[in-house]
Structures are given as C-alpha cells and as structure tokens.
Amino acid sequence: MMLRSLFFSLVFGPLTCAAVAQLVVIDARRPLQVPGATSYREGSSHSASGHTLGINSMYLTMDGRPWLPVMGEFHYSRVPAPEWEEELLKMKSAGVQIVSTYVIWIHHEEIRGKFDWAGQKDLRHFAELCRRHGLYLLVRVGPWVHGEVRNGGLPDWVIKDGPTRRNDPAFMSSVAGLYAQIGAQLNGLLWKDRGPVIGVQLENEYSARGPLEGERYILALKRLAIKGGLDVPLYTVTGWDNAVVPKGEVLPVFGGYPDAPWDSSITALSPNEVYMFRFRNRVAGDTGDIDETRETNASGWNTPFLTAELGGGVQDTYHRRPLIEPDDIAAMLPVMLGSGANLYGYYMFQGGENPDGRLTTLQESQATGYPTDVPMKSYDFQAPLSEFGEERASFRKLKVFHYFLNDFGSELAQMSVHVPDIVPRSADDLNVVRASVRSNGERGFLFVNNYVRGATMPARKSAQFEVLLPDSKLNIPKKPIDIPSGSYFIWPFNLQLGASTLKYATAQLFTRFRDSEGEVFLFVQTPGIPSTFVLKNEPELDVSAGRASVEKHPEGITISQLQTGLDHEVRIRLGQGPEVRLILLSTQEAENAWKTNVDGSPHLLVTDRGFFADEKSFVLLSRGDPHCSFTIYPPSVGKLRLASGGELSLSSAGKLNRFAASVPEERIAFDVKKLRDAGEVSPVQLGSPLSWRPKGVAIAPSETSFDSAAKWAISVPRLPQSETLSNLFLKVDYTGDVARLSSNGKVLTDNFYNGAEWTIGLRRFMRTLADGPLEISILPLREDAPIFIEKRFRPSFKGREQVEDLKRATLLPEYKFLFQIGAD
Structure with a gap:
C-alpha cells in the first residue's frame, strides 16, 4: 500500500499535488488482540484493603479493570520536606496517579553505617503523604540510579571497597544493608498492607554481562529486596541500552528525551526519534517499510509496553544547554500512546535541588569519572514543576492529556496498534x-x-x-x-x-x-x-x-x-x-480547567492561576497579583469560603458560578547593589574522550574560577508571617556562563545560563535571609567556550572576549487563596 498523494504527485507533477x-x-x-498470560510473575498483588493489582501481556489491571496510569518522577531527597505535600497535590491535580522516586544511596549513607532518614530524606513520611492523598508510589532503589548524582548514587566508600554493580560478596553485603533500611522505612506502607508502594525498580540502565553480572546480578538484587521486606506487585528494570531483563522476574520500562545533553555536539541535533511512532521497537522510533503481517511491538515481549523515563524536560549539562519548550514535551504523548504505551511515565515531573553533602558536593561531574558536569545544586530538569514548585507552561499542556487518560485510559489500554x-x-x-x-x-x-x-x-x-x-x-x-x-x-x-x-x-x-x-x-x-x-x-x-x-x-x-x-x-x-x-x-x-470535587460531586474549576486541591479544600496561587478569579461548572450548591482571609464575591450566569477574590497586597523592600566587576576568566578546558563519545566535552569551572565572577548583593527581608503569602520569587534576567545564589559563602542554588530567565523561590531560604544579604555571582561566558547554547539565546559579544550582565532582578510575591466548601 502507498500514500496516495505521493502517487498523484509523481504522475501529475507538483502543481497538481497541492490540490490532491x-x-x-x-x-x-x-x-482484535486479546491479552494473554504474561511470563512476568508478580509479587504480592492483593491488598489488605481488598484491591488487586494485576498484569497481562498487554496492560496493567486494577481490580480486574484495564488500567493505563500516568506516573511522574519526584525525588523527595531533592526537595525540602515542608514542600512535599503541596507539590504532590499539584501533581495529583494534574492527573498524575503514580509517583516514582529514586532512593539515592549517597544521600542516605554518605558515611558508612550512618544512615540519615531525617528531614528531606524521610522516605517514610513521603510515602505516608502519598497514601494520604491517594497516590501510588514506585521506589527506584538502585543501588546505582544515575540521576546525574555523584557516582550514580553510590557512596564514595562503596567505590573504594572494590567492584560495584556486580554480584560481588562485599558489594552485595552493602546493598543488603541499604535494602533492609529501605524495607524498614516502608514497613506497613506496601501495597499488600494497604499502602501506596506498588513497585520497585532494581538498578538502572544496566547492560553488563559476565560471570558475576547480567541476569545473575539482577536476580540477586531482587532476592535482597524481598529479603529486606520489599514484597511488591511490580519489579522493574530500565529496558534500553541492551538491558538485562531476566524473563519472568522483572518488567522492562522504556523512555526517551527531547534532547541529549550528554551528546558531545555543541550544535543543534538532528530531529529526535521520540517524535516518531515506535511500531517495531520500544526503544527507538520506527523506520522503514512496514510488514503488515506482523504484530506491532512484537520484539519478543509478552509484557505490556510500560514507560518510566519519557522526558518531562532535560537537565542542562555544562557543555550542552538546550532550552526545552512545552510542545517539545507534550508532542511526545500522542506518539508514545499511539505506539502502544500502556503506562506513561515522566522523568522528571517535579524538579529538585541536590542536598548538601557532609563530605563532598553531590552532583555528577567529569572530575568524579562521569560523562558530564551538571550544576552543583540545581536539578531543575526544566520539569513541568520547577525545583521551586513553579508551574511551567508544559504542566497544563500535559494535564489535558492526563485527564483523557484518567477517564478513557481503561478503554485505550485494550486497543491494538x-x-x-x-x-x-x-x-x-x-x-x-x-x-x-x-x-x-x-x-x-x-x-x-x-x-x-x-x-x-x-x-x-x-x-x-x-x-x-x-x-x-x-x-x-x-x-x-x-x-x-x-x-x-x-x-x-x-x-x-x-x-x-x-x-x-x-x-x-x-x-x-x-x-x-x-x-x-x-x-x-x-x-x-x-x-x-x-x-x-x-x-x-x-x-x-x-x-x-x-x-x-x-x-x-x-x-x-x-x-x-x-x-x-x-x-x-x-x-x-x-x-x-x-x-x-x-x-x-x-489548560485552565481543573477537575475537583465541590460539595461532594465533580466539577470543573477554570482559572489562569495556579491550582491544587485536597479532599476538603482547594488553593489558587497568584504570582505578583493579589487578585484572582475563577469559574465553577456546574454551579456549586455548597457555600464557598475564603479561609485564608480577604474578600470573595460571586456572580452567576446560567450554569456558571463566577468568583473573584482579593487579599491585601504585600509591598516588600528589595534592593540590588553591585559589589564587584568580573575578572578575566581562563579558557574552558575539555575533558577526556570516552568509548561511546570519542570527543571530549567542556569541563565546568573550578571553585577558584568564581574568584573572577561579578557579584551583586540582594537585600530581601524575611517572608512576612501571613496566611496569604505563599512564597517570594526572585527573577533574574542575566547573561553569563554560570550563576550562583549564595549566603555567607554557602551556595544555595545555581544555574547554567541557557537563555531562560532564572527564577528562584526564596521560601526555603528564609532562615538564611536573617543572617545577612544574599549574593548573586555571575561567571563570564567566553566567546570561544565550546558550549551549546541555542542560537536564539547566544549572547552578542560585540568584539569582547567574554560577557556577563545582570540585566534585571525583580521580586514577585506569590499570593495564596485557600478556599473551603460547605463551611460557615
């Protein structure tokens, strides 16, 4: 068969083609493809609550009904614990049903034997919040996770002990200790115990094969996980890069990203395969002639096409800094769903920030033997929800597809490609x-x-x-x-x-x-x-x-x-x-319409403000404007109250309730003062070539390089104690190479310049503000730096060898409107 317009264009010529x-x-x-048995053998699939999570050759099931869920990655140890609940509710309001998270070993046992599960490392509390709000949880326990973290997540002491990522007695003994700790943290929170934890990912991007490697290693990890108390329905491994997938024991999950910041190129890349349908292969886009007699995705799998790492953005590296647009992410949804994907999993959905290490910084770097340099602190990933909880335009675009999957995914899951x-x-x-x-x-x-x-x-x-x-x-x-x-x-x-x-x-x-x-x-x-x-x-x-x-x-x-x-x-x-x-x-x-329960029944709430809801209330967030408005359809019969204080008015028109609310405006003093000019920076050095990347890439600046950075003092008072003020956002429009926000010499967060305005949520730094002014340092960008910045954002040097400029810094309060239904 053939595309008929092509035939006509060949016969009648290009002038006729436009009309054909x-x-x-x-x-x-x-x-019709009928789901069959799968070779995969589940862990405990029955919950004490009476629910059952199942699987067949085509799709997952929940209580026997086909289930096509949305999953989003959120690294709890990269976000302050007081912010977890709000960010989880944002994800749920956008139609995310499963939260996936890395348990990053070096974050918990940086020093041998001294496990830290407190504060933003409290995995148990994170899982309890997921349970409280009806979100499922898939924990990715490594031991190696990558995640652009130091040593791929392995503590330095583990590496010094000897061989890693293999069935070596010393290494596996250390892994057993980690898994036992994770099991203790999640005790009583597994699916079988009425908990939210439905799955465990073992290792990551694993393809090694050898006497102590390959299937033997993955199976040993699974045994250790079960022995450590992690008995769950789903055990997964990543399925790309010639992955090791022991049949019947684990489920492969797949992914793809809109750009490749690990690539050595410092120019725009060729069109990416993630915008092509994957008819033959779950790893890459389909090409070539189609054999109509074959089954689609018939690559020997009798397990569903599940994904875990479809890019919700990308993490910029020092040498390659693509700026991801909302459509870059959203356009992947029709492609992957049309390819047969029956679990849509994002990496990342919520951005984050590396915690402070006790011995070292915790980012991936070429200095530690890894392929790229990433920011010391920021793991924003250009995700739908930024590292500071800022809602990006992609968040709403994706939500439109999520609502479709939430309501019609059970039908789609049963459909053949x-x-x-x-x-x-x-x-x-x-x-x-x-x-x-x-x-x-x-x-x-x-x-x-x-x-x-x-x-x-x-x-x-x-x-x-x-x-x-x-x-x-x-x-x-x-x-x-x-x-x-x-x-x-x-x-x-x-x-x-x-x-x-x-x-x-x-x-x-x-x-x-x-x-x-x-x-x-x-x-x-x-x-x-x-x-x-x-x-x-x-x-x-x-x-x-x-x-x-x-x-x-x-x-x-x-x-x-x-x-x-x-x-x-x-x-x-x-x-x-x-x-x-x-x-x-x-x-x-x-994009502005949100499903929520009002007066015990479903409604649509339409607003251009930020939105999230729990079972009893909903919140609107307004950046820089103490006013908000919204519409509820169909009209609510319950009384609506602005619980956070302020004024609320209602006007009705037909089947719509239109509300307007306002709170007192906060006027916050703000001052920016330049402290010093930049000095001349040294040429950027290249790292060593790798077997899969024969050309070395730019190495991030050393700590001493920042002695040449330009510096400004930012004077901001502490956040006023107010029910109506949620956060303060510092927006920095600058040009340069690397920017840092510091206080008293400590780096709070950082940014590789890629052309986008740098937005910083100051709420988490409020205690720091009391100790003195914040400082912004901008390291100059050299014209000859072998770094990819998109052409539209590459600065003009105008004959200069280097540039740095703080063009503008503004401070925007974020107002919080808390609404309760049916309260007097």
Whole structure:
C-alpha cells in the first residue's frame, strides 16, 4: 500500500499535488488482540484493603479493570520536606496517579553505617503523604540510579571497597544493608498492607554481562529486596541500552528525551526519534517499510509496553544547554500512546535541588569519572514543576492529556496498534505524515504528530485519514483538511456517547463527568483545524446544538461551527435513552480547567492561576497579583469560603458560578547593589574522550574560577508571617556562563545560563535571609567556550572576549487563596 498523494504527485507533477488529498490509509482490520498470560510473575498483588493489582501481556489491571496510569518522577531527597505535600497535590491535580522516586544511596549513607532518614530524606513520611492523598508510589532503589548524582548514587566508600554493580560478596553485603533500611522505612506502607508502594525498580540502565553480572546480578538484587521486606506487585528494570531483563522476574520500562545533553555536539541535533511512532521497537522510533503481517511491538515481549523515563524536560549539562519548550514535551504523548504505551511515565515531573553533602558536593561531574558536569545544586530538569514548585507552561499542556487518560485510559489500554501504509524512513524524514491508530474493532483513536523539536514540519495540505475497520471504512474527516505545522492530537472514532455513537470528531477528547443532569463529554479544539462532530444518524436521534450548525445526511449528523466554552452545550438524546451533553473548549480553556470535587460531586474549576486541591479544600496561587478569579461548572450548591482571609464575591450566569477574590497586597523592600566587576576568566578546558563519545566535552569551572565572577548583593527581608503569602520569587534576567545564589559563602542554588530567565523561590531560604544579604555571582561566558547554547539565546559579544550582565532582578510575591466548601 502507498500514500496516495505521493502517487498523484509523481504522475501529475507538483502543481497538481497541492490540490490532491494526502490520503493516509491505516488498515485496522487485523483481528482484535486479546491479552494473554504474561511470563512476568508478580509479587504480592492483593491488598489488605481488598484491591488487586494485576498484569497481562498487554496492560496493567486494577481490580480486574484495564488500567493505563500516568506516573511522574519526584525525588523527595531533592526537595525540602515542608514542600512535599503541596507539590504532590499539584501533581495529583494534574492527573498524575503514580509517583516514582529514586532512593539515592549517597544521600542516605554518605558515611558508612550512618544512615540519615531525617528531614528531606524521610522516605517514610513521603510515602505516608502519598497514601494520604491517594497516590501510588514506585521506589527506584538502585543501588546505582544515575540521576546525574555523584557516582550514580553510590557512596564514595562503596567505590573504594572494590567492584560495584556486580554480584560481588562485599558489594552485595552493602546493598543488603541499604535494602533492609529501605524495607524498614516502608514497613506497613506496601501495597499488600494497604499502602501506596506498588513497585520497585532494581538498578538502572544496566547492560553488563559476565560471570558475576547480567541476569545473575539482577536476580540477586531482587532476592535482597524481598529479603529486606520489599514484597511488591511490580519489579522493574530500565529496558534500553541492551538491558538485562531476566524473563519472568522483572518488567522492562522504556523512555526517551527531547534532547541529549550528554551528546558531545555543541550544535543543534538532528530531529529526535521520540517524535516518531515506535511500531517495531520500544526503544527507538520506527523506520522503514512496514510488514503488515506482523504484530506491532512484537520484539519478543509478552509484557505490556510500560514507560518510566519519557522526558518531562532535560537537565542542562555544562557543555550542552538546550532550552526545552512545552510542545517539545507534550508532542511526545500522542506518539508514545499511539505506539502502544500502556503506562506513561515522566522523568522528571517535579524538579529538585541536590542536598548538601557532609563530605563532598553531590552532583555528577567529569572530575568524579562521569560523562558530564551538571550544576552543583540545581536539578531543575526544566520539569513541568520547577525545583521551586513553579508551574511551567508544559504542566497544563500535559494535564489535558492526563485527564483523557484518567477517564478513557481503561478503554485505550485494550486497543491494538495499527500502522499507516507509509512511515518515515528516518527521524529526519519530515515529508511523511506521522500517524497511528489504536482500536479494539470498530472503536478507537487516531494519533497524529506534525511536530518535531528544532524542525519546521510542513503543513499537511488537504489531509485525510482512511481507517479500514473490520466491518466498515471511515474517512476522518469526510472532507480533507489542512493540518498545521506543529500540530499534534488524538481524535476519537466510533465513541459511545450514552446510547448514541460519535463516528468521529476533529477535536481531542478531554474528560467526562456526571452531574445531576447526566453525563458530560468535554473536547478540546485542535488549533488551526475546524472542530467537527459527526454522529451516527439513527432514528429518534435528537440533537440540540444552540447556534452551532447541524446538518443531517444519510451517513450521519454533522455538528460544526460550535462555539467554545462551558456555556455552550450540545445536547444529544437517542429515543428514551439518557441525554448526553457535549462541550467544546479552546486550548486555553482546557489548560485552565481543573477537575475537583465541590460539595461532594465533580466539577470543573477554570482559572489562569495556579491550582491544587485536597479532599476538603482547594488553593489558587497568584504570582505578583493579589487578585484572582475563577469559574465553577456546574454551579456549586455548597457555600464557598475564603479561609485564608480577604474578600470573595460571586456572580452567576446560567450554569456558571463566577468568583473573584482579593487579599491585601504585600509591598516588600528589595534592593540590588553591585559589589564587584568580573575578572578575566581562563579558557574552558575539555575533558577526556570516552568509548561511546570519542570527543571530549567542556569541563565546568573550578571553585577558584568564581574568584573572577561579578557579584551583586540582594537585600530581601524575611517572608512576612501571613496566611496569604505563599512564597517570594526572585527573577533574574542575566547573561553569563554560570550563576550562583549564595549566603555567607554557602551556595544555595545555581544555574547554567541557557537563555531562560532564572527564577528562584526564596521560601526555603528564609532562615538564611536573617543572617545577612544574599549574593548573586555571575561567571563570564567566553566567546570561544565550546558550549551549546541555542542560537536564539547566544549572547552578542560585540568584539569582547567574554560577557556577563545582570540585566534585571525583580521580586514577585506569590499570593495564596485557600478556599473551603460547605463551611460557615
């Protein structure tokens, strides 16, 4: 089979091609894939609470029902403990269901025999918070974790003892001590004991093979984990880099990142395979001709396609500093889900900050034999939630997909992957439409990606998808459309809406819920593409669409020109069946819409402010503005109270409650004073080549290099004691090489310049503020430094050998609005 537009262009020439539809044919007639038994043998899968976590060859199950969860990485030991609960609630509000976390050995036993589980290293408290808020937990226990941490997480004393990462008696004895400590921390918090801990990852990126290595090592680790008290349903290992995966004993998990900061290149990289569908291989994008007789993802696995490290960003290294855009992350979702992924796991979702070491700093560095240099303190990772809890634009973009998975993942998990007639030849082949279908017979979803980081994808003129189903053929849409460059989406077909059938929609399914009037289905407009809904035309089908256009024809009923917004509903009823409402939201409306329980029932709360909620209240966070507004749909019948103080007003319009709130404005004194100019910095040195990277890369500056840094004093008072002030954010717009925030000579946090404004949350440093002014140091960037900074952000040197400049520093208070429902 072939892409028919290509045929026409070859026959009639390029002038005719523009008017000919790019008809992408996807044959989904293969018999429905039925989940079979998996070779993987679970640990204790039954919880004392009566729930069961299961697995088959295709997907996970929760109480026998297919389960396609969202998982996000959060390193507890890299975030102050008082901030954990708020950040976990933000993740939950964004649709994350499983929290994954490294247990970083060197953070807990830097000195032999002296384990530290206190403060921000209190794993037990972190797990208890997950349990309190209904989040599952997967602990990644190493012993080697990488995570851009010193020695990959191994304490220095372990390395000095002898061979590591092998079934060596001395090493395994030390590992047994670590695992026993972890088991004690999590005692009573495992799944079997009504706890949140459902899984354990053993090792990381492990491919060694030899007499004391390979499967023997992984199996020995599993035995030690169980002996140490870690009896859980799921044991995982990372599945890339020629991984060791003992069959039946562990589950491989996969990943991929939008850029490669470990690469030696100091120029923009070629298009990345993470924007290609993985039809043949769970590790890398699919290329080449498609064999229609094969099963997709048939690489010998009889375990589900699970992911744990799909980049929520990347950690900038000293020599390579890509700036990740929100679409770079969000465009991966349709690709991986359309490839058959049945667990969507991010690394990272919450950024962090390395704790202070007692003996050394704790970051990865070339000086310690690792491939890259990363900041001493910052492990921000450009994650959806920054190291200081700042919500990035990617957070809301991802949330739109998470809500879809939360509500429709059980259906998607059962669906097989079907491949288009033509796929790209390589990751940099931008000429072929990138698409996939997952279906369970007549029903399913169309996945399309026309976005590649760093590349300009062509607009797909007059595109149309012909989906061949077992008993029918469906053209989506009926008339060809133009797919804009940079577009990516998931569209449903033959979706049940109550008793009626939605043949297809050129809008993305967002979420659904029930209220007193029945079931509501919400969709999101795909930017640049008219939203059209086509219902199966059946006798007694009644459609009420307000001002939208409704056209009836033999093939179906088409609804178009539908206005976006919660106050524009389409009502659908088939005969005496239940009425269903359909609502279309704009991209911005969907990104601002949060599902939450109000007065004991589900509602949507729409706001452009930061949002998170627990079981009894919700919080809005407003940066720099003591005012906020929000809408609740459908209207709440409970009384809403602003518990944090301030004023609250309500205005109702139809089915919407619109609220406005304000709190007293905080005026905080702030002063910046330059202390010294920069000196001349030495040329950047290159590190040693490696077997897999034959070219050495730039080495981070030594401590003595900072004697040449320019320095400013930042005068900020302590955070006032106020229920309405959540944080103070220092925003630093600068140019240079490396910047540091310090107090009394101690580095609090740092930043490698990549063009983005540096934002620092000062709440965690409040005690430090009482001891004297903060200082910002900026080390100059040399023009000849062999460092990748994206062209749009590389500074102009104007004949100078080096540059450093603090352009602007501003201080923004973050106001907190705490709302309670049903309280007097």
